Amino acid sequence: MVAMVLYAAIIVPVLCSLYMFHRRRCCKHPLLRDYPILGMLPTVLFNLWRLHDFFTEGLIKHGGSGDLKGPWFTNMNYFVTCDSRNVQHMLCKNFDNYVKGHDFREIFEPFGDGFIAADYETWKYIRTLLHSLMNQPRFKAFIDQTVQKKILTSLLPMFDHAQQLGRMVNLQDVFLRFTFDNICLTTVGHDPKCLSIDFPVVAVEKAFRMSDKSIFYRHTVPNSVWKLQKWLQIGQEKKMTEASKTIDEFIYSFITSKRKELRKCTKEEMKEVPLDLLSLWMTEEGGCEHNDKFIRDFAFNFIVAGRGSMASTLTWFFWLVIKHPLVEAKILEEIKDHFKTNEKKNDEYGHGFDDLKQSVSGEVLGMEEVKKLVYLHGALCEALRLFPPIPIERKQAVKVDILPSGHRVNGNTMIMFSLYAMGRCEETWGKDCLEFKPERWISEKGEIVKVASYKFIAFNAGPRSCLGKDLALLQMKMVAASMLWSYRFQMAEGHVASPSHSFGLSMKNGLKVRIMKRDL
Structure with a gap:
């Protein structure tokens, strides 16, 4: 027994020393202090x-890059x-070597094979179709009208109340x-x-809010932990399953109903179908050939991409x-200089639109009008620079590469870009x-x-740059302009x-x- 204790007393420290030596060799550029067993956690x-x-x-202290163990x-x-x-280098020049990867798709499982999680040919195919749809003038006009109407019928009345x-x-x-x-109107009508x-x-x-929390949770624990919880259907994973079921029922119901409607339409009637993305997708050549799962993934990705990012940006902006x-x-001075009452709104929405405008305090600028608001554009870009909606992006290296900073990345290395830190770099x-x-x-x-x-990476960079960047900025300018023109906002004390x-x-x-009417 004594011999075994002495043996262990000799072997254990030696093994620990060897492992520490190995870990230090693997972690040549530690970002934080590396503790035994627990790492940098x-x-x-x-x-x-x-x-x-x-x-x-930490990143600025270590020259902008380091290892996190x-x-x-x-x-x-x-x-x-x-x-x-x-x-x-990773997002533009050597794009093909850095992918979302299998681990990303596991964590972001609810996104399926949509454009956010997809790689290679699947991603290229979806992006090509999405690019074609979003560049259609009638779709842009539909978004313009939808946002204006939503501001007048929901946002301003709520603030008045x-x-x-x-x-x-x-x-x-x-x-x-x-x-x-707004994004549901745009996506599924x-x-x-x-x-x-x-x-x-x-x-x-x-x-959708619960799905966001669950995906964040999967980033904070080892894969084995959340996978076990998913198998046992306990904790956050049970909530994820329930949320996914609710979301799927919501999206699939519109896919089913739209398929039935489109089958009954003649070629002439097809030209009059609603302009939401789901309808446009299904009426594109070959669109009806996509299975329900493919369309569900597309709709889910588009809703997530358009919902949280705009809400986050507007919150930090205000x-x-x-x-x-x-x-x-x-x-306000810029809005005053460029403000023009749009008489065409009555033609677009019918005679009831003038009555609606009189029932709320405020005016709404359309997309063409807010393009003139350069200073407001700059203020929104500043909010995006300082508080990017997605503060961290992740990629996975396919094969060995040497980065411009001199760091070596091996195949399967997980990489995180801190967009939050990038907006705070003096060099840039x-x-x-x-x-x-x-x-x-x-x-x-x-x-x-x-x-x-x-x-300025708030909208990503390289081939995966956000296709909806310009439309998103225009919509946020419409919301911000209508709110600031009509109201003053006072932050809660001690916030x-x-x-x-x-x-x-x-x-x-x-x-x-606290909301107060603005006197202009």
Whole structure:
């Protein structure tokens, strides 16, 4: 017995030393302190309350890149970077070597084979079709009309009601509801009416929020943990299963009904079908040949892409504008200089549209009008730079590569880009990179400054750049302009803005404000 204890006392330290030596060789550029057994996890957990800022500080300290190692015997090991040269190399110059990968598709299982999680030929095929559909003039006109009508029938009446009652409003919740209604109208042609004065609980919208939380949870634990929970149907995975069922029932019901409607349509009637993406997709040549699963994945991806990102951006934008009254004043002056009443709205929506306009306080600028609002555009880009809706992107290397920073990545290496840190790099944005300055986006001629996508990466870069970038910015400008023109917003006393622990960069505890009519 004594001999066994002595043997263990000698062998265990030797094995630990050998493993530590091996780990140090594998982790040549540690981003954080590496603890025995637990890896860098303790440091991450200790700074969880300010995780994005903490990683930004660490990346800047280590030259923009480093290794992040999880607990021993887990696969939670990443190469993390905010170096724009590396980003350009991986997303643009050597695009084919960096894919979403199998692990990504497992974690993002609800996305199926949609454009967010797909790779290779599947992704190329979907992107080609999506590019064709989104460039159709009638689809853009449909979005323009849909957003204007939603602002007038839901957003402004809700603010009027809250203002009259003197109620505090959570702007983040408002934007999540507004964008969900809007993206559902755009995608499946149905308004779930999440945004109304009574703030109803809508099952499918609640399911999408739960899906977001579940995907974030899968990022925080080893794969074996969440897979076991999924098999046992317990904890967060049970909630994920229930949410996915609700979402699938919602989307498949519209696929079924639209197929039935389209089968009855003549060629002439086909020209009059609704302009939502699902209808456009099915009426494209070969569109009806896609199976229901393919169309479901497309719809799910489009809803997720259009819902959370716009809501996140608008929330942080209004927080920044409330904190910077001079910026707000400049936006209002610009709107005043370019504002024109659009008499065509009555023709588009019928005679009832004028009555509707008189029943709410406020005006809505259309897409063509908000294109003139350069300063507002700059302010939104600043919000996106400082608070990108997706703060971290991940990729997987296919084979060995040497990055411009000099770091070597092996095949199957998991890579994380910190978009949050990239917006705070002095090398790209200057010593005032932490300041909210819309002027940095405006040239001396008063035109919008174009910044390379691999530096301003809120809409991704390279072949996977967001196809809906321009439409998204126009919609957000329409919402922001109509709200700022009609109301003043006062932040709740003692409100502290900080990012929540979620897949997207939402605001912890929301953005609670008091609403007041604006006198112009």
